[in-house]
Every structure is written in C-alpha cells, then in structure tokens.
Amino acid sequence: MDVPPLLPGHRSFDALVFDLDGTLVDSHAVHRAALREVFARHGLSVPATAGEPEGIAFTDWAARLVHRGLLPKDLPVRGLQQEIQRAVLGRLAQVREVPRVVAMARWAQGRVPTAVTTSSSRGTAQAILLATGLRGLFDVLITREQVMRGKPAPDLFLLAATVLGAVPARCLVFEDTESGLYAAGRAGMRAVDIRPHRSR
Structure with missing residues (x-):
C-alpha cells in the first residue's frame, strides 16, 4: 500500500497522533446539536460572542464563559456535561468517518504506533470509536480526564x-x-491541518 498523501514529504515518524472529533470523524455538528439541546432544556443559550467549544473540552469552554460573565456563575457545569454526553450518544448514528484521515490511520496500523487524543470524555470517545468501527486501529486513547490542562x-x-x-x-x-x-x-510536534482534506 502506498504512503498516503497526508504524510508530509513522505517523511518517517516514530508515532502518529490523531485528534478525534472533526479529524477522524465528522462529529462537530452532533456535538453542537447536543449542546444546544441541553442548553435549551435549561433555558440557556450559547452566547453569540462565545463561539463553539470545538477542539476544547466543554468544561474548559464553559469555565471561560463563566469567567467572562457570559454564563451564570452557578452554572452546573458537570451536570450539563453529563447531559450533553448522553445527547451525543443518542446521535452516534449521525457520526461519519473522515475518509482520508482514516485511510492514514489504516496505513499506519502495524507500521507506526498510533494514539487518539481528544477533549471529549473517555466514555464518549470510546462510544464514537466503537460506533464507527475505528477503535481497533489505535494503540492508545488519551482523553481530557487524564491531563491537568x-x-x-x-x-x-x-x-x-x-x-x-x-x-x-x-x-x-x-x-x-x-x-x-x-x-x-x-508540544514540539509537527502537525497536519486536515481541514482542506475533510470533504475529499
């Protein structure tokens, strides 16, 4: 199998590290819908100036908005996070893999050690990987709960x-x-921005 074009300059690396949401799988719309559903249930709305919590954990995103006065100080962040996770799990059938990135991961299997790193919770990440049939491709799964920041x-x-x-x-x-x-x-790592390749 030829080296996929996402490997820059066909260089060799000792490990490949894949983000999950938006990189391996097209799931941002699912997360956005789950967030808005749960917020609406509690009479909340996403502030227009807040942006979406893409690429960062919901707890980190919410804490920043509380600090900026865009969400109430007594916001039940952990409880909302759990509700959002359940709402995401109810939409797993809508999650699709990103073909070119998954092709890269399949090429790497057995050749280069691989990890998935994600700002999602471990339970949500495992459910997404299982639902899309991708869990067995990777050696390691690292989630937000495992790090300080x-x-x-x-x-x-x-x-x-x-x-x-x-x-x-x-x-x-x-x-x-x-x-x-x-x-x-x-982190001192080289990175590939997969956004230009997501729809190919």
Whole structure:
C-alpha cells in the first residue's frame, strides 16, 4: 500500500497522533446539536460572542464563559456535561468517518504506533470509536480526564508521546482546530491541518 498523501514529504515518524472529533470523524455538528439541546432544556443559550467549544473540552469552554460573565456563575457545569454526553450518544448514528484521515490511520496500523487524543470524555470517545468501527486501529486513547490542562495546552499530546514511548519531535499530529494545532506546536510536534482534506 502506498504512503498516503497526508504524510508530509513522505517523511518517517516514530508515532502518529490523531485528534478525534472533526479529524477522524465528522462529529462537530452532533456535538453542537447536543449542546444546544441541553442548553435549551435549561433555558440557556450559547452566547453569540462565545463561539463553539470545538477542539476544547466543554468544561474548559464553559469555565471561560463563566469567567467572562457570559454564563451564570452557578452554572452546573458537570451536570450539563453529563447531559450533553448522553445527547451525543443518542446521535452516534449521525457520526461519519473522515475518509482520508482514516485511510492514514489504516496505513499506519502495524507500521507506526498510533494514539487518539481528544477533549471529549473517555466514555464518549470510546462510544464514537466503537460506533464507527475505528477503535481497533489505535494503540492508545488519551482523553481530557487524564491531563491537568486541555487544549490549547500541549498536555494531551505530550502524554500520548510518553505512553507510546516516542520523542515529541518525532511525532506527527493530525488536527482540525486552531487550538489543537497550537497545542501540537507547543508540544514540539509537527502537525497536519486536515481541514482542506475533510470533504475529499
């Protein structure tokens, strides 16, 4: 099998690290719908200036908005997070893989150690990987609960490198958000922005 074109310059790397939502799977719309459904249930709305919590954990996103005064201080963040997770799980049939990125992961299987890193909870990530038939492709799954800081901090990627036994500079990251690409750079890893390839 030829080396997929997403591998820059056909260079060799000691480990490949894949973001999940928006990179391996097209799931941002599912997460957005779940967020808005749960917020509406509680009489809340996503502030127009807040943006969507893509690439970062809901808890981190909500904490920032509370700090900025865009959401109430008594917001039940953990409870809302659990409701959003359940709403996402109810929409798993809508999640689809991103073909070119998944092709890269399939090529890497048995050739290069691989990890999935995600700002989602472990339960949600495992459910998405199982629903899309992708769980068996990867050696390691690293989720937000395992690190002190989420993206744009480099913690998720650095932990993935440690678990895979790879030097960060020899890891290649596949990402689809600015916060994720920035986090990869802070980890000292090279990164591929998959957004131009998502619809191909």
